[in-house]
Amino acid sequence: MKLLRCPVNGVRPVSEFAYGGEIRSMPADTCSDIEWAHYVFNRSGVPGVKVEWWYHIASGTWFHAERDTVTDRVLRTWLPGDLPPAADGKAA
């Protein structure tokens, strides 16, 4: 079972976490209906390093995780509003 580092609770098994999807910014009010529909319904499946929402269920902590979807390696995790820490040197 995979391990994941919660910025508050440290390294925990992935069964304690829920995935919240890739972090995407909502388009501005001025966007077209097509752009809005793209935002709502389409997700990028392109493999690579993504920043995602993860939730530590037991403590109710949402955080950001930078994950390489090719290797399924989590490079770093941090709380929303905090600056991302330096990436794990062994990653890539």
Added chain:
Amino acid sequence: MTFSTQRPVTAGAPDIGASTTPAPPGRLPVIAGEWIDRTRRLAFTFEGKAFSGFDGDTPSSALWAAGVRILGRSFKYHRPRGLLSMANHDINALMQAGPRLNLRADVEPLEAALNLTAVNTHGGVDVDRARLLGWFGGLLPVGFYYKAFHKPKALFPFWERLFRRITGLGRVEFDAPHVRTPKRYDFADLLVVGAGPAGLMAALTAARAGAKVVLVDENARIGGSLGYQRGGNDDTLARLRALESQLAELPNVSVRTSTLAAGWYADHWVPLVDAKRMTKLRTRAVLVAGGAYEQPAVFRNNDLPGVMLASAAQRLIYRYGVKPMDNAVVLTANADGYVAALDLLAQGIGVPAIVDLRPEGDASDLPTRARQLGIQVLEGHCVFEAEGGNRLAAVVVCPTDADGRPQTSAPQRIACDGLLMSVGWAPAAPLLYQAGTRMGFDTTVQQFVPRELPAGMFAAGRVNGVFALEAKLLDGERAGAEAARFLGFAATSRITDRPTETTSPSHPWPIVEHASGKNFIDFDEDLQLRDFYNAAQEGFDNIELMKRYTTVGMGASQGKHSNMNAIRILARIRGRTPGDIGTTTARPFFHPVPMSHLAGRGFSPHRETPLHSRHEALRAVWMQAGIWLRPEYYAAPDKTRIELVREEAAAVRKAVGLIDVGTLGKMELFGPDAGEFLERVYTARFANLKVGMTRYAVMLDEAGVVIDDGVVARLAPEHFYFTTTTTGAATVYRELQRLNAMWGLRIGIVNATGAFAAMNLAGPGSRAVLAGLTALDLADAAFPYLAVRIGEVAGVTCRLMRVGFVGELGYEIHVPADQAARVWDAIMAADAGVRPFGVEAQRLLRLEKGHIIVGQDTDGLTQPDQAGLTWAVKTDKPFFVGKRSVEIVRKGAVRQRLVGFDLTVAPGGPVPKECHLVIRDGNIAGRVTSIAWSDALQRHIGLAFVEPDLAVDATPFFIRADGGLMVQAKVAPTPFYDPAGARQKLA
């Protein structure tokens, strides 16, 4: 060292030294280091005949010692089969012992009173009638199932029944006892897989550096090849004893025998499987020293009982003291075969010839020694075919040409009852593959070896392409030191790179063609050489395709003895190298494991409200609501469910009822931005909600789909209390947290679902009942409809909301969970007329009011306008989740609308049910979401999604009920009951 095994190591077992009692027939004199205890006899039966073996035997070793040569029948042609590996892949010696299926006779410990039968036979293993199939083998090519039996279609069930009867492994006994196999969890710094020379040295090195090491080996005892590849003397056994005593001094090594590391999962999570259970080990690093599977040579009749891997004969001798044969030809292509010949000679077994596939022979002094001992060594020769009926009688040997093809002009027939095959090895690398190791084909050793190991993975010994004993020990030390350093311990080793072999231990083409076939590649599935050529000819010439078409490697041994030869054959067919062909993926678990080890307990947790005991006392009939248990209705003698539900509903309409609604999600929201937060997450306005009032709230997702609803109460300017649906509580809370993690509003949100109980006191008599229990002014002016008040009920501080979900005067009372029973009891005692009602009555009552249940009357596509919730959606707000989607959807036509309907059922006619379809002109035009008989209205009422042009009052439409019968309904306005809402607003 701590030591655990499923089988106690018998104290006092003779180890080194000769016994004075003569060995029984089939057994050798006492062997130093043997695993059997000759003082303990075990009686058992095989195929109805009585046998005996020793404690420490396996069924195969005991039967072989007793002279039994047919241990099983092959899967397809029902050919007689003996033993092949004695290393956990003797698939043709799978046995059944009562309810125990798939007992691996080559490795499972023999037990007293086992009643064993061979599987997959018709009339017993010796005279299996299905052996006749072998004569028709030519008519049963690979893939014949797919080709031959699908026409005519009507006959297929006949063929299917026939095949099911004549194939399969064992017979399931349906009264087999239920065995519970609890899981264990364990932690280590380093897992070392395999306790042969490399694994032992690796474990020693890492443990001396300070690492907490778990060392597992699938065998009953540690040592690996040190114990059985001896070369006619006991030097390696002495080395094993030395390593064992060094290991015993280290407290930080846990040795587990008869234990299989069955797979690798992310971040070094490894299931360790033993006879009793699975242990889930979390380790920081894994060192694979699992060795290599010895590979068979391929020639005609290479499956005759008596033909076996060289290591199988060595295991028989050194582990079980069993004489494998009287005279054996050794077919070899490496030094290991010569070592095996020396092992045979040392036990008085005749070796008429060593047949070496290599024209140049072996570079060591071993051939000279063999010749000195009187063995005929035939270099550049092959075994062309084996002869015999039910057991090996002779082999036919001939020279090979430069391409390894047999030159049959001058065959030499050698009588023998045994043939040892020592032509190569395949790495036991599944864990390495699963961890993402990049493997490459090393032509020096003719083997796939690790080229690039992922972080925390290490390999040593044969799996790493290292075969010479001294080199294996050094390689284990190297890998153990590397692993220790990875873990942060200081460690050094005498070498830093993998030792290289000078000659290959594996022959690149240990395969001999034969016009008459029966040269088997895969003993699980009875695949012959020509099956592979046929598969390639039909286009299945990719290794993954070939595997699936021929089923090579898909039997119970999972290709341990067949995949490497399959890769070689395909490489030759395509004119490529095995490295180009690559391997198939060995997924976890790579070795079969009993289902009982994997099965979990039946574990479906449910939640009970604080009032559970009260419902139980009132004879509640329970139903599941999400993870909660809720009373569906309350039972009474001599009354049916329908009668009771109607009585409960009538009590609410006419007098007063009480329902536990404590399963609702309950959230506390505090902070200066609390109103703004609710404005964003719900569709209605909340910034302007007055303190002391409540408002219905609908939540959408970004696509504008209704996902939840509830009631929001404002207790103070910066304090809201709101409910969610029963099933939505956890996900809504989670999403609200995420949204505010994004927005950063000044709020705090608390999930108080478990902290509060809640009950709804409803009915025209509710005010009078409540008045006797509280000092609150319940007059309509002081506590109007939709108001919220905090006050004492029965001495407990509660939050009371005047709600109208069931359409009567009613008070939803939220009370701290630990005080819930006190309030419930007080209400029930206040008036004998208070009737508890369950979820089913509530569903009927709310349907009479036309109130929807999110998730029942909406689905994953329902927009608020479709569900009649337009009034609750305030698009003049600057933002709420889903607003833009609602606006976009409003530009187009509504595809369906939720409407009320009623219908008159003919006496005895069918009543439609939820999810029955609305049909127009033979097409689907909607579906029923709720339907019930209303006593209050004396007719069936319901809610249904219909196409928009049908959503006009009094429009008739048809519902297709059970049996395809059409029932006419007509659209009716909602609420069906008390349309003006006068009763819930009762002043």
